[in-house]
Amino acid sequence: MNKNIAVIEGDGIGPEVTRQSIRVLNAIADSFGHEFKYTYCLMGADAIDKTGSPLPDETIEVCLNSDAILFGAIGHPKYDNDPTAKVRPEQGLLKLRKSLQLFANIRPVTTYTALHHLSPLKTKNIEDVDFVIYRELTGGIYFGKKEISADGNSASDDCVYSAEEIERITHLAFQAAQKRRKKLTLVDKANVLETSRLWRKVVKEIASQYSDVELDFLFVDNAAMQIILNPKQFDVVLTENMFGDIISDEASVISGSLGLLPSASIGSGSALFEPIHGSYPQAAGKDIANPLGSILSAAMLLDHFGLTEEAGLVREAVNWTLTNGFVTKDIDPVNFYFTSTLGELISDYV
Amino acid sequence: MNKNIAVIEGDGIGPEVTRQSIRVLNAIADSFGHEFKYTYCLMGADAIDKTGSPLPDETIEVCLNSDAILFGAIGHPKYDNDPTAKVRPEQGLLKLRKSLQLFANIRPVTTYTALHHLSPLKTKNIEDVDFVIYRELTGGIYFGKKEISADGNSASDDCVYSAEEIERITHLAFQAAQKRRKKLTLVDKANVLETSRLWRKVVKEIASQYSDVELDFLFVDNAAMQIILNPKQFDVVLTENMFGDIISDEASVISGSLGLLPSASIGSGSALFEPIHGSYPQAAGKDIANPLGSILSAAMLLDHFGLTEEAGLVREAVNWTLTNGFVTKDIDPVNFYFTSTLGELISDYV
Numbered sequence: 001m002n003k004n005i006a007v008i009e010g011d012g013i014g015p016e017v018t019r020q021s022i023r024v025l026n027a028i029a030d031s032f033g034h035e036f037k038y039t040y041c042l043m044g045a046d047a048i049d050k051t052g053s054p055l056p057d058e059t060i061e062v063c064l065n066s067d068a069i070l071f072g073a074i075g076h077p078k079y080d081n082d083p084t085a086k087v088r089p090e091q092g093l094l095k096l097r098k099s100l101q102l103f104a105n106i107r108p109v110t111t112y113t114a115l116h117h118l119s120p121l122k123t124k125n126i127e128d129v130d131f132v133i134y135r136e137l138t139g140g141i142y143f144g145k146k147e148i149s150a151d152g153n154s155a156s157d158d159c160v161y162s163a164e165e166i167e168r169i170t171h172l173a174f175q176a177a178q179k180r181r182k183k184l185t186l187v188d189k190a191n192v193l194e195t196s197r198l199w200r201k202v203v204k205e206i207a208s209q210y211s212d213v214e215l216d217f218l219f220v221d222n223a224a225m226q227i228i229l230n231p232k233q234f235d236v237v238l239t240e241n242m243f244g245d246i247i248s249d250e251a252s253v254i255s256g257s258l259g260l261l262p263s264a265s266i267g268s269g270s271a272l273f274e275p276i277h278g279s280y281p282q283a284a285g286k287d288i289a290n291p292l293g294s295i296l297s298a299a300m301l302l303d304h305f306g307l308t309e310e311a312g313l314v315r316e317a318v319n320w321t322l323t324n325g326f327v328t329k330d331i332d333p334v335n336f337y338f339t340s341t342l343g344e345l346i347s348d349y350v
Numbered sequence: 351m352n353k354n355i356a357v358i359e360g361d362g363i364g365p366e367v368t369r370q371s372i373r374v375l376n377a378i379a380d381s382f383g384h385e386f387k388y389t390y391c392l393m394g395a396d397a398i399d400k401t402g403s404p405l406p407d408e409t410i411e412v413c414l415n416s417d418a419i420l421f422g423a424i425g426h427p428k429y430d431n432d433p434t435a436k437v438r439p440e441q442g443l444l445k446l447r448k449s450l451q452l453f454a455n456i457r458p459v460t461t462y463t464a465l466h467h468l469s470p471l472k473t474k475n476i477e478d479v480d481f482v483i484y485r486e487l488t489g490g491i492y493f494g495k496k497e498i499s500a501d502g503n504s505a506s507d508d509c510v511y512s513a514e515e516i517e518r519i520t521h522l523a524f525q526a527a528q529k530r531r532k533k534l535t536l537v538d539k540a541n542v543l544e545t546s547r548l549w550r551k552v553v554k555e556i557a558s559q560y561s562d563v564e565l566d567f568l569f570v571d572n573a574a575m576q577i578i579l580n581p582k583q584f585d586v587v588l589t590e591n592m593f594g595d596i597i598s599d600e601a602s603v604i605s606g607s608l609g610l611l612p613s614a615s616i617g618s619g620s621a622l623f624e625p626i627h628g629s630y631p632q633a634a635g636k637d638i639a640n641p642l643g644s645i646l647s648a649a650m651l652l653d654h655f656g657l658t659e660e661a662g663l664v665r666e667a668v669n670w671t672l673t674n675g676f677v678t679k680d681i682d683p684v685n686f687y688f689t690s691t692l693g694e695l696i697s698d699y700v
C-alpha cells in the first residue's frame with residue numbers, strides 16, 4: 001500500500017514524539033511491504049514564529065492532498081496568558097479542522113492494568129473501562145457568530161447546528177457501536193437547549209437504521225458525574241462540540257496518564273491523528289516525553305487505512321512495553337526510559 | 351429574629367427531606383429565640399398536576415415577599431423521556447431563577463472522613479478538599495434567544511453576557527474568597543468564546559479591588575480534568591451558567607454522596623436553598639432518603655440571615671451523626687436509620 005502522510009510536528013514535545021511514531025510507521029511499512037511518504041508542514045506557535053500565520057495556506061494544501069495527517073501538539077506559554085491576542089496557535093488548529101471538514105473527533109478511553117495505581121479513581125471503578133467518545137468538531141458554539149458590542153460591554157456566541165451536521169457524525173457513531181458493544185449514549189442538554197432537542201430528534205430518527213444498537217440519552221451535567229461514578233457503563237458516547245471538549249478531557253483522567261491517549265479527527269477526506277496531550281514545553285528537547293499517545297494515534301491512522309493487523313501489532317507492542325516496565329518518566333519518575341528508547345523498542349517489536 | 355420562609359417541597363423525596371429541615375429550623379428557632387414563619391407553595395411536576403403550570407404566579411408572589419426560600423427537589427419520570435414536551439417541571443425552576451434574579455448559584459464541595467470509602471476517588475486525592483463553586487445562574491446560553499428553522503432542520507441557542515451580569519456575581523465570588531483561602535479561579539473558554547473573553551476582562555478589572563485575592567484562569571476542559579486530578583487546589587471557582595452546570599455536578603461526585611450536598615441561589619432579594627440531589631422518585635414516601643442535603647441547605651439559609659452561630663451548630667450536628675454512624679440507607683445499606691430519625695436526632699442536638 002502506498003500512502004501520503006502529512007506531518008505536522010507542531011510545538012513543544014510535538015516534534016520528538018512524532019518522530020517516534022514515524023519510526024514505528026516505517027518499521028510497519030518495512031515488515032508489511034507498504035510505502036509511506038511524508039510531507040512536513042507547519043502549524044501552531046512554530047508556524048507563527050516562522051511565517052507569521054498559525055496555519056500557512058501551504059499546510060492546508062499539503063493536508064488536503066494527503067491520505068492522512070500525523071500531528072504532534074500545539075501551544076506555547078507565550079500565548080497562554082493572553083487568549084485575546086490577535087494571532088494565536090489554536091486558531092491554526094480550529095481553521096484546519098474547518099478547512100478539512102474534520103467533523104468527528106474520536107477519543108478512545110481505555111485503561112491499562114499497569115497504570116491503575118496512577119489513576120485518581122479507585123481501581124474497582126476503572127477496571128474494564130472501554131469506551132469511545134465521538135465529538136462533533138466543526139459546528140456548534142465554536143464556529144457560530146461571535147459578537148462584541150461597540151462599547152465592549154456585551155458579548156455573544158451563537159451555537160448553531162443543522163440536521164446534516166448531526167447526521168454525518170451520528171452515522172459514524174452508530175457504525176462504531178455496531179462493531180463494539182452495541183450501545184450509544186447521546187449526551188446533550190435537551191431540557192434547556194434548542195440545538196440539543198434537534199440532536200435528539202435527528203439521532204432518534206437515524207437510530208431506526210441501526211436497530212441492533214441500544215440508544216440512550218444523558219444530560220451533560222449527569223454525564224459529567226457518570227463518567228467518574230461508573231465509566232464502565234459507556235460504549236460509544238456521542239455529543240456536540242463544546243460538551244465533547246469538556247467530557248472528553250474529563251474522561252481522559254480515568255486511565256491515570258494523559259501521556260498515552262490517542263485521538264483521530266475524521267472528515268470526508270483526509271483524517272488527522274494526534275495524541276490528546278498538549279505541547280508540554282517544560283519537557284521539550286529532553287527526550288523524556290511519553291511517545292505512546294502519538295504512537296497509538298499512528299495505530300489509529302493505520303486502522304483508518306484499513307491496516308487492522310498492522311494497527312493491532314502496534315497496540316500489542318505498546319502493551320508489551322507497559323507490562324514490562326519500559327515506561328517514560330511521567331509513568332515512573334525513578335526507573336524510566338527515554339522517549340527515543342521507547343520508539344526504538346516498539347519499532348523493533350513490530 | 352423574625353423571618354418569612356417560603357417552602358416549596360416539590361417532587362419525589364422533596365417533601366420528606368424538606369420536612370426534616372423545617373424540624374431543624376424550628377429547633378434552632380426555639381433554642382435561639384427566633385421566629386420563622388413558613389408559607390407553602392407549589393413548583394415542578396407537583397404544580398403541573400395541581401394547577402397545570404410548573405410555576406403558578408402565586409408561588410412567584412410568595413417567594414418575592416419572603417426572606418428566603420427552602421426548596422426540596424424537582425422532576426418526575428413521566429417528563430424525563432420527552433424534554434421537548436410543552437410543559438415540563440424544569441421550566442418552573444428556570445422561570446423562578448429569572449423572576450427572582452437568582453444570579454449566583456453557590457455550591458460548596460467538601461468531603462467527610464466518614465464517607466471517604468464511598469468516593470470514586472482515591473482517599474489521598476480527596477482529603478482536605480474544600481472549595482466552593484459560584485455559578486452564574488440567570489444568563490448565558492440558558493436564557494439567550496432559541497430558534498428552530500421553519501423546516502425543523504436547523505436550530506440555534508444564543509449565549510449572551512453583559513458586563514453587568516458578570517460584575518455582580520464576580521463581586522460575590524471575590525468576597526467569598528476573602529473570607530476563605532483567598533484564591534479565585536475563573537473557569538472559561540477564552541481561547542474560543544467571545545463571552546469568555548468578556549468574562550476574563552471584567553473579572554481582571556474587578557480583581558484590582560480585591561488585591562488580597564490571588565486570581566487565576568482555567569479553560570473549562572482543563573478544569574474538568576483538574577477537578578478530579580487535584581481538587582485540593584481550588585478555593586473559590588467562578589464560572590458562567592452552562593460550564594457551572596457541568597463542573598458543579600462533576601465536582602459533586604468527589605464527596606462520595608450526592609445526598610448531603612447543599613446549595614444556595616442568591617439574588618438581589620430573596621434567596622433560595624436546596625439540596626443538589628434530584629427528586630429520586632423511586633425512594634419517595636419510604637422514609638429512606640438522605641435529609642442531610644436539605645438540612646445543610648437550611649444551614650446555608652441561616653448563614654444568609656447572618657445567623658452564623660446557628661448555622662455552625664447545625665453543621666456540627668450533621669458531623670456528629672456521620673461520625674457516629676447515624677446514616678441513611680444511601681450511605682449504609684445494612685445498618686441504616688430513617689429520614690425522620692435523622693431529622694429527630696439533629697433537631698434534638700441543636
Ligand SMILES: CC(C)[C@H](C(=O)O)[C@@H](O)C(=O)O
Binds near residue numbers: 090093541542571
Ligand atoms: C485548543 C482548543 C481550541 C481545542 C478545543 O477546544 O477544541 C482543544 O481543547 C481540543 O480539545 O482539541
Ligand SMILES: CC(C)[C@H](C(=O)O)[C@@H](O)C(=O)O
Binds near residue numbers: 192221440443595
Ligand atoms: C433542571 C436543569 C434545568 C437545571 C440546570 O441545568 O440548571 C439543573 O441541572 C441544575 O443544575 O439546577
